Amino acid sequence: MAVSGRATTATRRRADGGPSARALLISVLGQWVGADATPVWTGTLVGALEALGVEERAARQAVNRTAADGWLEGESVGRYTRWRLTARGRRMLGSATLRVARSIVEESDDWDGTFSMLVIVEPVADRSSRDRLVTGLDFEGFGAVAPNLWVAIGSAERPGVEAVLESCGLTNGVLRFEARTVAGAATAAEVVALAWDLEPAAEAQRSFIAEFAEAEPTDHREAFALRTRMAHEWRELLSLDPSLPARLLPPDWPGPQARSVFQRRYAEWAEPATTFYTALSEDPVVS
Numbered sequence: 001m002a003v004s005g006r007a008t009t010a011t012r013r014r015a016d017g018g019p020s021a022r023a024l025l026i027s028v029l030g031q032w033v034g035a036d037a038t039p040v041w042t043g044t045l046v047g048a049l050e051a052l053g054v055e056e057r058a059a060r061q062a063v064n065r066t067a068a069d070g071w072l073e074g075e076s077v078g079r080y081t082r083w084r085l086t087a088r089g090r091r092m093l094g095s096a097t098l099r100v101a102r103s104i105v106e107e108s109d110d111w112d113g114t115f116s117m118l119v120i121v122e123p124v125a126d127r128s129s130r131d132r133l134v135t136g137l138d139f140e141g142f143g144a145v146a147p148n149l150w151v152a153i154g155s156a157e158r159p160g161v162e163a164v165l166e167s168c169g170l171t172n173g174v175l176r177f178e179a180r181t182v183a184g185a186a187t188a189a190e191v192v193a194l195a196w197d198l199e200p201a202a203e204a205q206r207s208f209i210a211e212f213a214e215a216e217p218t219d220h221r222e223a224f225a226l227r228t229r230m231a232h233e234w235r236e237l238l239s240l241d242p243s244l245p246a247r248l249l250p251p252d253w254p255g256p257q258a259r260s261v262f263q264r265r266y267a268e269w270a271e272p273a274t275t276f277y278t279a280l281s282e283d284p285v286v287s
Contacts, residue, residue, distance in 0.1 A: 021061065030093045095162075136168075155178050198244075201237070206254050227273040230265060
């Protein structure tokens, strides 16, 4: 069964174009709970999502669905419930954190011309797994040059790829290679053109800059919402942007400006956003 074409980006979106409650919950877990076993009350998660514009009922449904998907496990404490990330949830969020960390490092020209290649040789079990494979590899910086053939720049380890393959039941169904282009065959730029459409990534980065470069929160709650939403949108942008070396990018590439906005605003909003989340996590829980 071939894996071809492009799937939706790594975060699910509502019909009106906004991120779903579940997608925002994953961002809250990644940014504020962390990829460890720290417990968090239902009320804290619901309150965080409400600050992001999600209604209480939808927020509770998102928590329950995320648990049903194997990301969270609950523990009753009296009449309250607190949640911890499962091993799978910690693994997925941990690898996503590494991908985000790689993305905020300035592009350089020290690439040695090597491509990493993945060949999917085992049938993917179902449509859900196929979609998860495509969105996961997109997020990790891979592009499809042919059905079941994926490439990424460089030979560095990508721990997130292992988590993606495992979640799709493909731990033994993949061949891995390192490759270079050769004289008379496709150039590196031609491989890039086959594997990635960079214009949607450029447009997403311009939109990111327009939305966050001049935004100013009026209180701690807004700072929390802006910082969390910005990091969420950055994570989504990474499903479009493969983080190519500078020599393979157009001269007017907006990536450096978008990265600068992310770094500056993430630092500026850290204190008020953290103050809000700390108070939220210390409030009386409601489950």
